[in-house]
Amino acid sequence: MVSSMESMAKTQTNGRPEPLSPERLAELRRPAKYKTPEEKRAALKRATEGLRVKVRVTPDMYGRR
Amino acid sequence: MTSAGARRPTSRGVFAIEEEELLLPDPIALDTSFVVEALIATQPLHVVCRVFLDQIDASGVSITTSDLLSVELAEAAFAIALKERWGSSWRRHRTDGRARRRAGRLLDDTVARYETVLASKDHIPVPVGEVTNGARGFMTAYGLASCDALHAASAVAAGAKAIVTIDTGFAFLPSTALLVYTDRSRVASCRNKRPH
Numbered sequence: 001m002v003s004s005m006e007s008m009a010k011t012q013t014n015g016r017p018e019p020l021s022p023e024r025l026a027e028l029r030r031p032a033k034y035k036t037p038e039e040k041r042a043a044l045k046r047a048t049e050g051l052r053v054k055v056r057v058t059p060d061m062y063g064r065r
Numbered sequence: 066m067t068s069a070g071a072r073r074p075t076s077r078g079v080f081a082i083e084e085e086e087l088l089l090p091d092p093i094a095l096d097t098s099f100v101v102e103a104l105i106a107t108q109p110l111h112v113v114c115r116v117f118l119d120q121i122d123a124s125g126v127s128i129t130t131s132d133l134l135s136v137e138l139a140e141a142a143f144a145i146a147l148k149e150r151w152g153s154s155w156r157r158h159r160t161d162g163r164a165r166r167r168a169g170r171l172l173d174d175t176v177a178r179y180e181t182v183l184a185s186k187d188h189i190p191v192p193v194g195e196v197t198n199g200a201r202g203f204m205t206a207y208g209l210a211s212c213d214a215l216h217a218a219s220a221v222a223a224g225a226k227a228i229v230t231i232d233t234g235f236a237f238l239p240s241t242a243l244l245v246y247t248d249r250s251r252v253a254s255c256r257n258k259r260p261h
Contacts, residue, residue: 017199017221033184047181061144062137
């Protein structure tokens with residue numbers, strides 16, 4: 001599976017996606033700010049609890065079909 | 066254990082995120098549709114998606130997203146404010162300023178929550194400008210919609226083997242391009258959409 005995907009990405013140059021270089025990926029990568037399991041759990045709790053809205057969000061509301 | 070490397074032939078590269086022992090590839094790509102459900106507590110799949118975010122944390126894998134995601138989140142926040150005020154006619158009131166204060170607060174809150182999710186994991190953000198050619202390729206080869214194509218191309222560019230999404234449109238890609246991790250109710254639909 002992995003090898004077939006790598007092969008596909010490397011050989012398709014006619015406009016289909018290619019993986020970014022390892023150097024570019026290293027430039028883009030941002031290390032986690034929260035390191036410990038406790039910090040991560042607390043961050044996720046803050047991020048996902050309490051945001052309530054009065055309507056159902058459907059894909060057309062962010063530009064999808 | 067279900068894994069990307071040892072999946073059943075009938076899976077067609079589509080897996081339910083409710084499966085507790087689902088193996089997560091590193092990195093794993095997140096789509097806007099999944100993030101919306103995870104962040105907004107009143108969404109029908111909130112609990113399922115929130116639990117899967119916990120699973121990503123526990124697994125220690127990194128995540129990758131397209132920069133398009135934060136723009137789509139902002140659009141969703143704006144549309145929520147309009148729809149709360151104007152109901153089903155919200156599209157006609159886009160330029161009406163009366164919902165903008167609420168929209169601004171919602172937008173700030175939603176984006177802050179998204180950034181908190183990103184900060185809890187190693188994250189690879191992929192600029193839209195680096196994958197536009199690839200997105201065009203996915204559109205013309207498999208008929209993906211433009212936004213889906215950008216997210217899929219970003220995932221491939223970052224080396225992700227799977228995308229987490231509630232949007233069945235990603236299943237138009239062959240399983241060799243990207244595995245689809247979605248909620249249980251969409252698995253059959255995604256498998257049916259996979260190209261032969």
